[in-house]
Amino acid sequence: MNAPSAVTAEGALARAHREEWARVVADLTRRFGDLHVAEDATAEAFAAATARWPREGVPPSPGGWLATTATRKAIDWLRRESQRDAKHRAALIMYDDSPPRPTGPIGDDRLRLVFVCCHPALAMEARVALTLRLVGGLTVAEIARAFLVRETTMARRITRAKEKIRAAGIPYRVPSADDIRERLDGVLAVVHLVFNEGYLAGAGDDPLRVDLSDRAIHLGRLLRTLLPDDGEVAGLLALMLLVDARRPARVSRTGELVTLAEQDRGAWDRARAAEGRALVRERIGALAAGGDPPGRYQLQAAINAVHMEAPSAADTNWSTIVALYDRLVLLDPSPVVRLNRAVAVAEVDGPGAGLAEIDRLAPALDGYHAFHAARADLLRRLGRDDARAAYDRAVDLAGNAAERAYLTRRRDQLGGGSTRGGDPVPVPNGR
Known part of the structure; x- marks a missing residue:
């Protein structure tokens, strides 16, 4: 093992959890056929790593160490339980130590x-x-x-x-x-x-x-x-690629959320954006050729493609975005989708129209920070005094530090500068 270092161990543990958790759980599930055993043994292995790596050093292969430790934990647990439970005896007998084999498509x-x-x-x-x-x-x-x-x-x-x-x-x-x-x-x-x-x-x-x-x-x-021919599979992949392409510009150097309207579009990942737009165009072509109507993921991908194709926030085709949301609401009339639509309506018909749409969602979304963030922004643009209370509520509910920093700054700016101008708030499709 490497020389012990608490800092090194902490980073290695965080990286291992990101990269190895699902792999270890999946491997143990295949071997033992029991989700409960797989999850508990994996959690115990990570707990053991937390205790040992800072003291003994990070192993050369953290993933291998975790997989081996989790397997031993699972076997030990099953052996103990098998003495009083026939189901656990059967699970121990079923244990498969062979490498993964293809099992279907x-x-x-x-x-x-x-x-x-x-x-x-x-x-x-x-x-x-x-x-x-x-x-x-x-x-x-x-x-x-x-x-x-x-x-x-x-x-x-x-x-x-x-x-x-x-x-x-x-x-x-x-x-x-x-x-x-x-x-x-x-x-x-x-x-x-x-x-x-x-x-x-x-x-x-x-x-x-x-x-x-x-x-x-x-x-x-x-x-x-x-x-490969499923439109919604392609739509979801396109949606993720388009949103992820904005990742380099989403958080400032000081750790504050940067909304879509304020992002440096030159920092976007061009390769991912191009791949996402190509998938959207492919689905549009399939629709023109008589394919099935687009589902929710294809519509969300199309909305994001409109955002990505605008050379600047001011050039965004909000009318097209509202029309796409109109179709999306027919498929998914959830409060969150309607909230996103209301933000787009505010850009087309003004903040008063958007606020009227948002206020109708209060019973369903009162505990959702993005609802209060969207409402606060429109109240600010309307010059209303209750914008501050809405920002306070959004800050209290936001769990993400970058969002809290952004919302706090916007709240603290109340009373100065313009109260107009499209600054889409941080709801899911406007980040």
């Missing part, structure tokens, strides 16, 4: 684990939450924020999902090609939420979690390989 253990977690026996919300935990490595608190529910509620949901998989004897294998589409909506929702948590984290000191964004894009590419 998907060869990646992590993506295979996604499809297992998205089994149709589970409710859609449980599928998404379980996969975010086991594959994305998100904490229960982070997942709860993504779903806008309490942490205790989410913990119960994840526990029940794992218990149902165990009770139903759902095997760790990829469904047949005929069954994949039955689970695809849940898989796409999982990948999208993992990406969302990565491109602007819901909490923590790091405003961006690049590991999650990259992992989601990797899963999106694998899905694209699996289902």
